[in-house]
Amino acid sequence: MTQVANRPYRSALYIPGSKERALEKAKGLACDAILFDLEDAVAPDEKVNARVLLKETIAAGGYGNRAKIVRVNGFDTDWGRDDVAAFVGADIDGILLPKVESAAMVEELARAIPDVPLWAMMETPLGMINAAEIAAHPRMAGFVMGTNDLAKELNTRFRADRLPMMGGLHLCLIAARAYGIVALDGVYNAFKDDEGLKAECEQGRDMGFDGKTLIHPAQLEITNAAFAPTEAEIDLARRQIAAFEEAEAKGEGVAVVDGKIVENLHIVTARATLAKHDAIQTMSQAAG
Numbered sequence: 001m002t003q004v005a006n007r008p009y010r011s012a013l014y015i016p017g018s019k020e021r022a023l024e025k026a027k028g029l030a031c032d033a034i035l036f037d038l039e040d041a042v043a044p045d046e047k048v049n050a051r052v053l054l055k056e057t058i059a060a061g062g063y064g065n066r067a068k069i070v071r072v073n074g075f076d077t078d079w080g081r082d083d084v085a086a087f088v089g090a091d092i093d094g095i096l097l098p099k100v101e102s103a104a105m106v107e108e109l110a111r112a113i114p115d116v117p118l119w120a121m122m123e124t125p126l127g128m129i130n131a132a133e134i135a136a137h138p139r140m141a142g143f144v145m146g147t148n149d150l151a152k153e154l155n156t157r158f159r160a161d162r163l164p165m166m167g168g169l170h171l172c173l174i175a176a177r178a179y180g181i182v183a184l185d186g187v188y189n190a191f192k193d194d195e196g197l198k199a200e201c202e203q204g205r206d207m208g209f210d211g212k213t214l215i216h217p218a219q220l221e222i223t224n225a226a227f228a229p230t231e232a233e234i235d236l237a238r239r240q241i242a243a244f245e246e247a248e249a250k251g252e253g254v255a256v257v258d259g260k261i262v263e264n265l266h267i268v269t270a271r272a273t274l275a276k277h278d279a280i281q282t283m284s285q286a287a288g
């Protein structure tokens with residue numbers, strides 16, 4: 001397994017590519033990534049104008065070190081190919097293709113846009129089944145769960161515990177972790193329900209997602225907090241590393257912290273926790 005990118009992805013905010021005001025507002029929002037959307041958030045009549053507006057907006061800059069990822073329309077639509085062509089050579093950090101179902105679809109995207117990291121919306125049953133071959137593509141950088149489409153395709157009912165779609169979420173997480181790419185959880189539609197959002201964020205974090213996709217700025221604070229290491233986790237990581245180094249100096253391979261063993265594998269997790277904390281600090285300092 002390779003390491004996921006060393007930048008935080010706690011919060012990835014969708015912004016409709018057609019909404020000039022929201023595009024401007026995002027320059028001051030505390031999101032780690034922006035998903036500039038040309039797909040579902042943009043009406044058919046607005047698609048072409050949104051593509052032009054988004055291209056100009058991104059070229060003008062102002063998004064700091066937030067990851068800039070453009071979600072294009074699928075290649076089976078009237079707009080997909082032109083969307084991708086419009087961003088060849090643009091200053092973006094990723095291109096996100098909806099409803100990815102196979103490695104062949106990823107390869108088609110790779111051929112259409114050189115160099116840019118590729119991202120896949122994972123939101124159909126075939127996508128879940130083929131998650132491993134999709135994650136394995138050498139340019140694949142991250143998965144974004146499309147839980148609305150997935151619920152539709154699976155014919156699930158909404159449940160707060162998301163039990164009906166757990167199998168799909170796990171398949172994608174396992175594939176993402178196997179190939180060292182980022183995994184972002186789906187959106188929480190009820191953007192005024194803070195309690196519900198918090199619970200779903202905590203579930204996603206417990207499962208191992210790197211962050212969550214969002215539809216409204218009001219969801220940022222809860223999400224950023226949920227996907228950041230806690231003070232207790234940071235403190236424990238530091239103490240584990242110190243104890244393990246002390247044990248190693250004595251020629252021992254195991255330390256004990258808070259009554260629990262600490263071995264080399266726990267140190268990998270501890271270092272990853274501190275690296276994530278540092279990356280978040282760097283991100284916040286750069287945002288001012």
Ligand SMILES: CC(C)(COP(=O)(O)OP(=O)(O)OC[C@H]1O[C@@H](n2cnc3c(N)ncnc32)[C@H](O)[C@@H]1OP(=O)(O)O)[C@@H](O)C(=O)NCCC(=O)NCCSC(=O)C[C@H](O)C(=O)O
Nearest residue numbers: 014015016021022025026040041146147148149215216217
């Ligand atoms: C949901 C919304 C339509 C609500 O919009 P609005 O009524 O304008 O909200 P507010 O008046 O509360 O907005 C307050 C200010 O915040 C700005 N704003 C709102 N949303 C965003 C945003 N996403 N990014 C940046 N800024 C935003 C407003 O402009 C207001 O600013 P100001 O006037 O200066 O104070 C709206 O939030 C929205 O359109 N959200 C995004 C919807 C979207 O992108 N949907 C597609 C992605 S979800 C999906 O497809 C997932 C996946 O594919 C799946 O299958 O699950």
Ligand SMILES: [Mg+2]
Nearest residue numbers: 123146148149
């Ligand atoms: Mg979708």
